[in-house]
Amino acid sequence: MVFNTARTTKETQGDIMMTGGHLLATVDTPKLSLQLWIFQLVFGMSFVVVLVTGIIQSFALKVWIMRQSANLHNTMLNKTIRAPLYFFKAINPARILSRFGQDIDEFDIQVPYHLGFVLEGGLMLVIKVCLVCSIYVWYTTPAIVITGLLILVDAFVNGGGRELKHYHSINKTQVIEHVSTTLSGLSVIRLFNKERLFIHRMYQMLDQHSSTHLLYRLSHHCVGCGVSLLCVVAVITLNAMCVFNKGIVSTASAGLAIVTLNGVCTYLPLLLKIKSDFYSHTTSVQRIIHFIGNVEDECSKDLPLSDNNQSPTQEQQEDRDEHKPIRGAIEFRDVKLRRYQREGPPGLVLCADIRAGERIAVVGMSGEERYSFLDALLRFYELDTGNILVDGVDVSTLQLHTLRSIICVIPRELVLFEGTLR
Template sequence: MHIAFQFFSVGSNFWLSKWSEDKDLIKNGSGNNVKEHMYLCIYGVLGLGQAVSVFVSSIVLYLGTLNGANILHNVLLFNTIRGSSNLFFDITPAGRIMNTFSKDVDALDSVLPENMKSLLTTSLSVLATLFVISFNTPIFIICAIPLGIIYYIVQRLYIASSRQLKRLQSMSRAPIYSHFSESLAGTSSIRAYGLEDKFICENEQKVYENQRCHYPNIISNRWLGVRLEMIGNLVIFFAAILAVRQEKPNASLVGLSITYALQITQHLNWLVRMMCDLETNIVSVERIKEYGDLPQEASWEDPKMTPSPDWPENGSIEFNNCWVRYRPNLKPVLKGLSISIKGGEKIGVVGRTGEGKSSFALTLFRIVELEDGKIIVDDIDIATLGLYDLRSRLTIIPQDPVLFSGTLRMNLDPYNKYTDKEIWKAVENAHMKCFIKSLDSDLYYKLQEGGKNFSVGQRQLICLARALLRRSKVLILDEATASVDLKTDDLIQKTIKTKFQNCTIIKIAHRLNTIMDSNRILVLEGGSVVDFDTPSALLSNKNSIFYNMARHSGLVK
């Protein structure tokens, strides 16, 4: 359709030229109405053809780019969320992810469609200009060849440099986002230590680095402008000289040729800029494609292996020689872990910081995949299950409570599975009923981002209520009471004892008094099992690591 537009555009100019040269109309004035109407109708048809072709080409292009941007954004979002978390989020700065979801997606939505349209229009306009000049003065082709070679060299030099400058500019923008978001998150600490000036200077330095990449880009634009003006002026010069040097020049066609030649400087300039912009902005697609190729988690559902609706029925868990490492180049965090947990047992997991306690819990949910070994839950190897089938049957109360913007009810029951009566019962068992009743809209109270209008302890209790609603056979408590006071901690422990009496409970804790009522205690050191026995047996062995931990905590003398 863009080619059709140029055809109609050039055709209308040629037709206008023919109209102005018609000897009958010049001789008789406007007396020949039939011929005038013929010229006018054909000129009108050519103009209508331009309008229709531009309209159709624009609509098709915008619909196509909109569809493409939508697909690429969905790929970016899905693959980033489903990406292998420990391999991607741990090593990718938040600013880089924000830059991709903002600047690169904006390039897809707003910049690339215009670039593509302008590139098509200007490239065909240049070809149309060269065609018109060459049609009127064929000898111009001899001059156009060396000018085309010079133009090509200038264009490749500029585009190669500009593309790298744009990439540097884009890369230097991500640290600004990252530093700014980190500064906002740590505002209270920055003020407390009086480091406002230091962080302002760091921010200015990162902006300065970004401008250092931006300034050469402007200089390269001026470099290009001078050379394109020179090539454009040479085209005008040769077109004019060769046109008037013809033996019998046609005044209207010479005028048409010169008119087109006068426009070529603008077209050439715009063509190079659009080619450069397209190449530099297509880097956004390249980056989004990189995110689309991220290593992914296992499939969400596996039709070959779907557990029964009641799985796990007993809650027995068996670790067989489990080895885990977060990335291939890091040391293993679990080393040949082999333990067996009976259904309904209460297991306490202790160990110093960095000994593999949280990693032990993460392997159950396959947040981190095993490098070697197996985990069997109720006679099913969890590696054979889809992630949804596995994670929806287990419950964890994490160390850092996670809440989302929205109503309190949505945070407790995101899939709307339970009645208000069941939710109130869970809230009561989590010792939050009185507090929620005091809120303006009780269950429909609006939470701020991350639940910041609740204290950390209250957020932890909401996570407990969420766990009570799910009633899973396997419950993992990862430092679940670390952010609550001792009185609330005692209430939570009593709730867990009574409401999860028949469940398998794995408690990961620093405070030893919270796990002393466990059936058995697992002590980890360096990712390996050093003690795994009843509390009384471990305390009776004064050489055990657990005994030393209990003595330092004041539980034994």
């Protein structure tokens, strides 16, 4: 037997059914205000937008940084190739290798990774804090104060962190230089029985390198302690507001604010650590720019025609050919040349007049005279005083490309091929 009952409410309608002496009641469920497919569409489109935006952002950031890195690398390579010879006498090769190796590697790999992480994490934290402040408007003032304190702590610690990273890189370069120098002169070191001296120096350099590396890591822990303390203050402040504003804000909104702020406080120390690493890795860019700025160009005194890589026009080439020496008469007028030290004694002092077609021999106690003679003639080093004339033309007024193309040098090498002739 089925009994139809009256509608008890406006939204529901029930039926009572008698089955085996029991009454069964069925109640109609309320209708949803929106269809389910609308929620699914919004969620799916949000996922697609986030995915596409993340891919575009990562690709664009990587391409932009790689382009800047390539420009810096090419500029540094061109400056190094065109540097005068005394630059390579004064600088250790390990420093050049460190610029082209470690610093370029950090700019290519570490900088884009940390920069993308900082941008994404910073934007996410700002949105979450704004969400909490929209739920509790009174929380805006504590949020501004705590954010200012975080900025002060980060600026105070990161300033020293960058300097520690700079000294860490310098000490690492010194260790590499010491190892390369020791290995190249190992036979002399063993001959004079100075193994203990070089081992002691190596230990000292390793201690300095380890000390700076340890202090750099401890600076991150210092930032973490300060940030964690401020995060505890932020959470306690929000919980107090939730308790004292009970009934004004719904329980669901209060729970959302507390969970969101806890996520911010959990993620913030990691974000600041990665931000500190990012600023530390940017010191590699500063070292590259400093290296480029301190390298002089060998062709800096030439005309703009030889300073670029463009091929000369026909009129410019004809003008060059007209001013080329063709006979080969060389005249040295009070030439003084310093090869190694700018303040030391000159390595070459020469006054000579070599007529065209003559064969001469440079005789000295060592090979320095021959090398200095060719260095001065080919302008590997600029003269301190005096002039060199070739067929009456001062070589200092010639372009380097023109000067070195008209002089043929046959190097003296004992070996033509390595290995057997076959």
